[in-house]
Amino acid sequence: xxxxxxxxxxxxxxxxxxxxxxxxxxxxxxxxxxxxxxxxxxxxxxxxxxxxxxxxxxxxxxxxxxxxxxxxxxxxxxxxxxxxxxxxxxxxxxxxxxxxxxxxxxxxxxxxxxxxxxxxxxxxxxxxxxxxxxxxxxxxxxxxxxxxxxxxxxxxxxxxxxxxxxxxxxxxxxxxxxxxxxxxxxxxxxxxxxxxxxxxxxxxxxxxxxxxxxxxxxxxxxxxxxxxxxxxxxxxxxxxxxxxxxxxxx
Amino acid sequence: xxxxxxxxxxxxxxxxxxxxxxxxxxxxxxxxxxxxxxxxxxxxxxxxxxxxxxxxxxxxxxxxxxxxxxxxxxxxxxxxxxxxxxxxxxxxxxxxxxxxxxxxxxxxxxxxxxxxxxxxxxxxxxxxxxxxxxxxxxxxxxxxxxxxxxxxxxxxxxxxxxxxxxxxxxxxxxxxxxxxxxxxxxxxxxxxxxxxxxxxxxxxxxxxxxxxxxxxxxxxxxxxxxxxxxxxxxxxxxxxxxxxxxxxxxxxxxxxxxxxxxxxxxxxxxxxxxxxxxxxxxxxxxxxxxxxxxxxx
Amino acid sequence: xxxxxxxxxxxxxxxxxxxxxxxxxxxxxxxxxxxxxxxxxxxxxxxxxxxxxxxxxxxxxxxxxxxxxxxxxxxxxxxxxxxxxxxxxxxxxxxxxxxxxxxxxxxxxxxxxxxxxxxxxxxxxxxxxxxxxxxxxxxxxxxxxxxxxxxxxxxxxxxxxxxxxxxxxxxxxxxxxxxxxxxxxxxxxxxxxxxxxxxxxxxxxxxxxxxxxxxxxxxxxxxxxxxxxxxxxxxxxxxxxxxxxxxxxxxxxxxxxxxxxxxxxxxxxxxxxxxxxxxxxxxxxxxxxxxxxxxxxxxxxxxxxxxxxxxxxxxxxxxxxxxxxxxxxxxxxxxxxxxxxxxxxxxxxxxxxxxxxxxxxxxxxxxxxx
Numbered sequence: 001x002x003x004x005x006x007x008x009x010x011x012x013x014x015x016x017x018x019x020x021x022x023x024x025x026x027x028x029x030x031x032x033x034x035x036x037x038x039x040x041x042x043x044x045x046x047x048x049x050x051x052x053x054x055x056x057x058x059x060x061x062x063x064x065x066x067x068x069x070x071x072x073x074x075x076x077x078x079x080x081x082x083x084x085x086x087x088x089x090x091x092x093x094x095x096x097x098x099x100x101x102x103x104x105x106x107x108x109x110x111x112x113x114x115x116x117x118x119x120x121x122x123x124x125x126x127x128x129x130x131x132x133x134x135x136x137x138x139x140x141x142x143x144x145x146x147x148x149x150x151x152x153x154x155x156x157x158x159x160x161x162x163x164x165x166x167x168x169x170x171x172x173x174x175x176x177x178x179x180x181x182x183x184x185x186x187x188x189x190x191x192x193x194x195x196x197x198x199x200x201x202x203x204x205x206x207x208x209x210x211x212x213x214x215x216x217x218x219x220x221x222x223x224x225x226x227x228x229x230x231x232x233x234x235x236x237x238x239x240x241x242x243x244x245x246x247x248x249x250x
Numbered sequence: 251x252x253x254x255x256x257x258x259x260x261x262x263x264x265x266x267x268x269x270x271x272x273x274x275x276x277x278x279x280x281x282x283x284x285x286x287x288x289x290x291x292x293x294x295x296x297x298x299x300x301x302x303x304x305x306x307x308x309x310x311x312x313x314x315x316x317x318x319x320x321x322x323x324x325x326x327x328x329x330x331x332x333x334x335x336x337x338x339x340x341x342x343x344x345x346x347x348x349x350x351x352x353x354x355x356x357x358x359x360x361x362x363x364x365x366x367x368x369x370x371x372x373x374x375x376x377x378x379x380x381x382x383x384x385x386x387x388x389x390x391x392x393x394x395x396x397x398x399x400x401x402x403x404x405x406x407x408x409x410x411x412x413x414x415x416x417x418x419x420x421x422x423x424x425x426x427x428x429x430x431x432x433x434x435x436x437x438x439x440x441x442x443x444x445x446x447x448x449x450x451x452x453x454x455x456x457x458x459x460x461x462x463x464x465x466x467x468x469x470x471x472x473x474x475x476x477x478x479x480x481x482x483x484x485x486x487x488x489x490x491x492x493x494x495x496x497x498x499x500x501x502x503x504x505x506x507x508x509x510x511x512x513x514x515x516x517x518x519x520x521x522x523x524x525x526x527x528x529x530x531x532x533x534x535x536x537x538x539x540x541x542x543x544x545x546x547x
Numbered sequence: 548x549x550x551x552x553x554x555x556x557x558x559x560x561x562x563x564x565x566x567x568x569x570x571x572x573x574x575x576x577x578x579x580x581x582x583x584x585x586x587x588x589x590x591x592x593x594x595x596x597x598x599x600x601x602x603x604x605x606x607x608x609x610x611x612x613x614x615x616x617x618x619x620x621x622x623x624x625x626x627x628x629x630x631x632x633x634x635x636x637x638x639x640x641x642x643x644x645x646x647x648x649x650x651x652x653x654x655x656x657x658x659x660x661x662x663x664x665x666x667x668x669x670x671x672x673x674x675x676x677x678x679x680x681x682x683x684x685x686x687x688x689x690x691x692x693x694x695x696x697x698x699x700x701x702x703x704x705x706x707x708x709x710x711x712x713x714x715x716x717x718x719x720x721x722x723x724x725x726x727x728x729x730x731x732x733x734x735x736x737x738x739x740x741x742x743x744x745x746x747x748x749x750x751x752x753x754x755x756x757x758x759x760x761x762x763x764x765x766x767x768x769x770x771x772x773x774x775x776x777x778x779x780x781x782x783x784x785x786x787x788x789x790x791x792x793x794x795x796x797x798x799x800x801x802x803x804x805x806x807x808x809x810x811x812x813x814x815x816x817x818x819x820x821x822x823x824x825x826x827x828x829x830x831x832x833x834x835x836x837x838x839x840x841x842x843x844x845x846x847x848x849x850x851x852x853x854x855x856x857x858x859x860x861x862x863x864x865x866x867x868x869x870x871x872x873x874x875x876x877x878x879x880x881x882x883x884x885x886x887x888x889x890x891x892x893x894x895x896x897x898x899x900x901x902x903x904x905x906x907x908x909x910x911x912x913x914x915x916x917x
Contacts, residue, residue: 028386030391073274097475109300129278161644193372210371211373237366
C-alpha cells in the first residue's frame with residue numbers, strides 16, 4: 001500500500017509538469033506531443049510575469065522581515081525564562097493552526113479600518129505574519145540542541161559577547177537559518193488564501209493569478225506557469241536537503 | 251555548566267530580553283491580536299455592514315447557528331475534518347512507521363516526496379487534481395481506454411473528490427508526525443516483545459500503538475484543523491455542490507460583502523479549531539503523564 | 548593525630564575547612580563565596596586558596612556545589628555574596644572574557660565549525676596575538692598534546708580522548724593563571740580514563756600550571772590531586788592531602804565518601820574503644836568518650852590466629868574475588884564489617900565460613916559521633 005501513497009502524494013505535480021509540455025491546444029493527460037510553446041506563452045504573458053515578479057519581491061521582503069523578527073524572538077524564547085514566555089510562544093506559532101480564512105478576514109478588516117487594505121504594505125504584513133512561525137519553529141529546534149558550553153568556552157577564551165555571536169553562535173546556527181529562510185520564502189511564495197484577501201489588483205501574486213484563471217477556464221499556459229512554481233519549490237527543498245538534510249527539518 | 255535558559259536576574263539581561271522580544275511582540279499585537287479582537291467585535295454587530303456600524307447583537311450567531319442550512323455546512327465541515335483525519339491516519343501510519351525505521355540513505359528521497367505537497371502552493375496542487383479528475387484528465391482517459399466507461403465521467407464536484415484532495419494535501423503532516431514519534435520508539439522494544447512471544451499484531455497493538463499515540467493524536471488534530479479550515483479545495487474541487495465554512499466565509503466577505511455575518515462564521519470556525527486544539531493538548535498531557543513519555547513529538 | 552581531632556573539637560571545624568595554600572602566594576583566593584537560588588543554597592560561604600603550581604580538586608557527590616563553585620570562579624555564574632581573587636586581582640564582578648582562566652568543559656565544547664588548529668588559535672586571536680606568533684604557539688600546544696598531525700581536522704573526526712586533548716591545548720594556549728577542569732574524564736570509558744589521567748598529570752606538571760578541577764570520582768581525586776576539597780551540600784567537609792583525607796577523615800561523610808569503610812559505634816574508656824558486642828581496639832585518646840565512631844578501612848581488618856588477644860568471631864556473608872585481593876563482608880555479632888586482603892587460591896573465604904579476625908590499631912580513626 002505504501003508505494004500507492006507515495007505515488008498519490010506526487011501525482012498532481014507530475015501531471016502538471018507532464019501536461020505542460022503538450023503541443024496541443026487543450027489541457028489533457030496524456031499530453032499530445034512535446035512542445036515548449038506554453039512556456040513561451042507563459043513568459044510572454046504580462047499578467048503572469050507581473051505576478052511572478054510581485055511574488056518574488058513579496059517573498060524576499062517577507063522572508064527578510066520574518067528572519068529579523070523571528071531570529072531575535074527565537075533567541076529570547078530559548079535562552080531566557082520569563083513570565084509570559086509560553087503565551088508569546090503560542091501566539092507566535094498560532095498562525096500555523098488558525099484557519100487562513102479567519103486570518104484573512106480579520107486582517108482585511110483591520111487593514112481597511114486603517115486604510116491599508118489593498119496595499120503592498122498590508123499584504124507584506126500578512127505574509128510576515130504567516131512566515132514568522134516557520135522561522136521561529138525551525139530556529140527553536142536548532143537552538144534547543146545548541147550546547148551553551150561552546151559559547152561559554154568562547155567567552156573563557158577572551159571573546160566579548162559580540163564576537164561570540166559573530167564567530168561562534170551564528171556560524172553554528174547557519175544551517176538552521178538557511179532552512180528558516182527557505183521555509184519562509186516557500187510559504188510566502190506559495191500562499192493563496194491570505195493573498196486573495198489582502199491582495200490588490202495592481203499587485204497580484206502568482207498563486208492568486210493562477211487561482212483566478214483556474215476558476216474561469218484552464219489552458220496549458222496555466223500548466224506551464226504551475227510547472228514553474230513546482231520546479232522553484234522543488235529546487236528550494238533540494239537546497240535544504242543539501243545544506244541541512246531533510247531529516248532535521250521534518 | 252550553566253542552565254540552558256537563564257532567569258532574568260540583572261538589569262542588563264532585562265534590557266537585552268526586551269530588545270530581542272519587543273519587535274515581534276509589537277508586530278504580533280498590531281497584526282494578530284488587534285485584528286482578531288476586531289473580528290470578534292464585528293461579529294457582534296447587527297445588520298449587514300460593518301463600516302460605521304454600532305451596536306451589540308447576537309443576531310449573526312443566531313443567524314448562523316439557528317439556520318438548518320448553515321448548521322448543515324458546519325456539520326459537513328466537521329465531517330470532512332474527521333474523515334480526513336482518519337483516512338490520513340490509515341494511509342499515513344504505515345508510511346510514517348516505515349520511514350522511521352529506514353536507514354537515512356533510503357529515507358532521503360521518500361522524505362522529499364512527502365515534503366513536496368506541504369511546501370507546494372495549494373492552488374497548484376488543486377489544479378493538478380483538476381487536471382487529473384477532469385473530463386480529459388488521466389483518470390477518465392484510463393477508465394475510457396480500459397473500456398470501464400464509455401464516456402468520461404464527472405469525477406469532480408462531489409464530496410469524495412474534495413475528501414481525496416484534502417487527504418492528499420495534509421497526509422504529509424500525519425506521516426511526519428508518526429515518523430517523528432516512531433523514531434523515538436527504540437527498535438529494541440519491538441525485539442523485546444518478539445522475544446516474549448508476541449506476534450506482529452500484538453506487538454503493534456500493545457507496544458507501538460500506545461507509544462505512538464502522541465504522534466497519532468498530533469497528526470490527526472493537525473489534519474482535522476487544516477481540513478476544516480479549507481477554502482480553496484472545496485471551492486475549486488467541490489464547485490457549488492460542496493460547501494464548507496471556509497468557502498462560505500470567503501463568499502460573505504468578497505461577494506456578498508456582509509462582513510458582520512462573515513466575521514461570525516469565521517469566529518465559529520476559529521472556536522472549533524481552538525476547541526479541538528485544546529482538547530488534543532489536554533489529552534496529550536494526560537498521555538505523557540500516564541505513559542511516562544518524556545518528550546513531545 | 549586521632550586524638551587531636553577530638554580533643555580540639557572546638558577547633559575542628561575551622562581547622563579542616565579553612566584551606567591556606569601550602570606554599571606562599573595563592574593564585575586563586577575564594578572568600579565566603581555564596582550562591583543562592585531563591586531559597587536554595589547551592590554554595591554556602593565557601594573559602595579556599597589555591598597555591599602556585601598546585602593541583603586542587605573539588606570532590607563531592609552531585610549537587611554538592613562543586614560545579615557551581617567552578618562556574619563562579621570562571622565567571623559564568625554571579626555569586627550572591629563573597630569575593631574571588633585571581634592572581635591578586637579582584638575578579639568577582641568581571642565577566643568571563645576578562646578573567647585570566649582557561650577552562651576545559653565536561654563536553655569539551657570544541658567549536659564544531661573550526662579545525663583543531665583554529666580552535667586552539669581562537670583565544671590568541673581574541674587577545675590580538677599576531678598571526679606569526681599565533682601559528683607558532685598553536686604548533687607548540689599541539690605538539691605538547693601530541694596532536695600536531697591532526698591540526699586540520701574537525702572535532703567531529705576525532706575520538707573522545709583526542710577531543711579532550713584539543714580542549715586542553717586550547718585552554719593552555721593563553722598561559723592562563725589557573726586551569727579549570729570540569730569533570731574532564733566523565734565522558735570517557737574506564738580504561739581510557741585511567742590512561743588519560745596519568746597523561747594529564749604529566750602535562751600539567753610539564754607546564755607547571757595552577758589547576759583547579761572538579762570531579763565526583765574519588766579515585767581520580769586521590770590519584771591526581773595535591774590537595775582535595777571534599778564538599779557536601781554547598782559546604783566544605785574537609786581540605787587536605789589525599790593521605791589526610793583517606794587516613795584521617797574528619798567526619799562521617801568524608802569517611803564514607805572516600806574509599807570503603809566500616810563504621811563501628813562504641814565507647815572509649817581508658818584508651819580502649821569498645822563496642823557493645825565486645826569488639827575492642829586500642830586507641831590513643833586522651834579522654835573517655837560516651838559515644839564515638841570508629842572508622843575502619845577494609846585493609847585494617849586482619850585474619851587472626853586462634854589466640855589473638857582482641858580477636859573475635861565473624862561469619863562470612865559474601866566474598867568477591869578481585870584477583871589481587873578479595874573483598875569480604877563479615878557479620879560479627881550483628882556488626883557489619885568490610886575486609887580486604889589477599890587470599891591465595893584455596894584460602895579464599897566462602898559465604899557461610901566462620902573466621903576469626905581482629906582489627907589492626909594502626910590507622911584506625913575516631914571521629915565525633917553526629
